[in-house]
Amino acid sequence: MSAQDTALSVLIVDDDKSMRASLVDLLEAAGWRTEALPRATQVAELLPKLMPDVILSDVRMPGMSGLDLLDSLDRATTPPMVLISAHGDIPMAVQAIQNGAYSFVEKPYDPRRLLSILRHAADQHRMAKGTERLKQRLARLSGLDRVLLGGTGDITRVRQDVLDLADTPAPVLLQGETGTGKEVVARALHDLGPRADAPFLALNCAAIAEATFEAEMFGVKGEATGRLVAANGGTLFLDEIAACPLPVQAKLLRVIEEKELTPIGATTPVKLDLRVISATNEDAEKAVTEGRLRQDLLFRLNTVVLTLPPLRARRDDISLLFTHFLTQYARVYEVAAPDLTHDDMAALLAHDWPGNVRELRNAAERRILAARRGRGSVAEAIRSDQTPEDVPDTLREAVAVFERELIGKAIKAHEGRMDAVAEALGIGRRTLNEKIVKLGLDKDALL
Known part of the structure; x- marks a missing residue:
């Protein structure tokens, strides 16, 4: 994750252009990501897109005041709000805090105090979001119990392995007889991980035709987006990898190693970010020995091997x-x-x-x-x-x-x-x- 992704973010709302610029300069110099708006009426529309960690708003503005903005927001889902005003007094501050504001700061402000208040508010919001993600994860865990149902030691270990590996980017090779639930496990690894909101692309390697592979998977410039590009950011599940035609194996290996592909007719490659999970119902090493599975491809796929028990x-x-x-x-x-x-x-x-x-x-x-x-x-x-x-x-x-x-x-x-x-x-x-x-x-x- 980049520093840009981890930086705290603030939405500044102030009708005074010079004050907005001053606040932006202060916060960006301190490493914050900033967005600034001149009107409180713009916040409701842009808030879902901007998703800031904290809102810093002036109190007295034409149309909608900072207090009105505070009242209009759903405090259960929106970030904390810090109000700032040159006309502040004790009753206004008390009212703001009672109405749900995180804090109240008077102009002219002390930069260090303002930064400290905003950081504490943003940290509290991120902690709350982390707690919510944990609750959602626990809810999904009960779903994992339903799809990987059972109490014997083997299936219990599979469930634990799924939980341990879901958050990692490591390639996983699933081994097991037909019908043991390899795709169920692959989907669980996807659904419980950080890519859950991205696509899950399952490919039956036994059904991949060499003649149409590149067009279908890579896409054709100006005509169709390839399935691999459509799944970018998500999970690629290669089912029955040992049944994949050898020429196609070579192309898949190149995509996995280079993390990019070039659509047919194009000259510029497309960057790919895919977690790869594969599966086989036979001994992968035996398939390599028999010349049906490329050894270099297997080495790219079997960082972690999970064996699913037969019923x-x-x-x-x-x-x-x-x-x-x-x-x-x-x-x-x-x-x-x-x-x-x-x-x-x-x-x-x-x-x-x-x-x-x-x-x-x-x-x-x-x-x-x-x-x-x-x-x-x-x-x-x-x-x-x-x-x-x-x-x-x-x-x-x-x-x-x-x-x-x-x-x-x-x-x-x-x-x-x-x-x-x-x-x-x-x-x-x-x-x-x-x-x-x-x-x-x-x-x-x-x-």
Whole structure:
């Protein structure tokens, strides 16, 4: 983080041009970032954009006074305010403090005292913002418990590793069988880190075509912005990296090493700032030995390696996870979740779950679909082959089941961006909203 980013900032509001200039000179000489306005009426519009650490305002100004400005601001969300006036007296100072001002300074002011008051106010505001960020982080941690559900030692260690690594820029390689939740972990690393508000770009390396890679990922000058540039500042998730074509691996390596790319037809490179998280469902070292994965690329990706346990290695979590998924799908399909019998529990624990958590989730959905028709068991739900009994009784119900599945997949694929979901499905946004309400879909549960 640069010194410019860490410098304290102040918004100065004073109708006297010479006084504004004097305050700007004083504060910038002391290392502050400053913005100055001649009218208090301009503050409300510009405050969200400027986001200062403290406001320094004159009291007597035409139109809106400093006291009026103080009353107009939401003190729960706006920075502290210090008032300054050449006409100050004790009653005015008392009123200002009672109304929520941080402090009151008379003109002519003592520069050292003014700087001290402003610094204390700004430090207090930054501390409060830090506390709020901590609260938000803790709230997200409860979400991490939901997406990485379980109490066995292996999954507990994965959760702790995610918390430890989220704030770092280190590249992370996720190893684990198909269905163990590698993308879930990648998203958690992104969501809990400082890039949470920036894009998360997931690339299925097995589906990257060499012929169109540069155009799609780098972009074409004057025509389209590449996906990598669109994700700038965020996280790049390379799924199944060992399945990536070798020529594409070379281009990805160059982007990661040089932290820039040049769109097709352009001459000026674009700087990139991306955290790289990758994943593989096989032994990466073996893939290198077999010539399918570049060793130099692996060295760039495996600064930290996290291994996700298969579901069969955490059997104590199976019933907890299955119950969790049953509850989710019961809400989606508007049916009461069936109680698990002893036979159900035996079926859950007897199965090896080669598809891991993904297979378990799909079995839970099949169990709920059967429960809608008053039949079914966990043993039947575990079977991947569909029987005639799994078919809905009526055409209306079959259409509803199909629409739920199709819309749900689109919501997941487009990460909840409803305009993109509507476009992908070929329907209007209003029609999509009506179907979501009619079908009882829970977008948050799907994501």
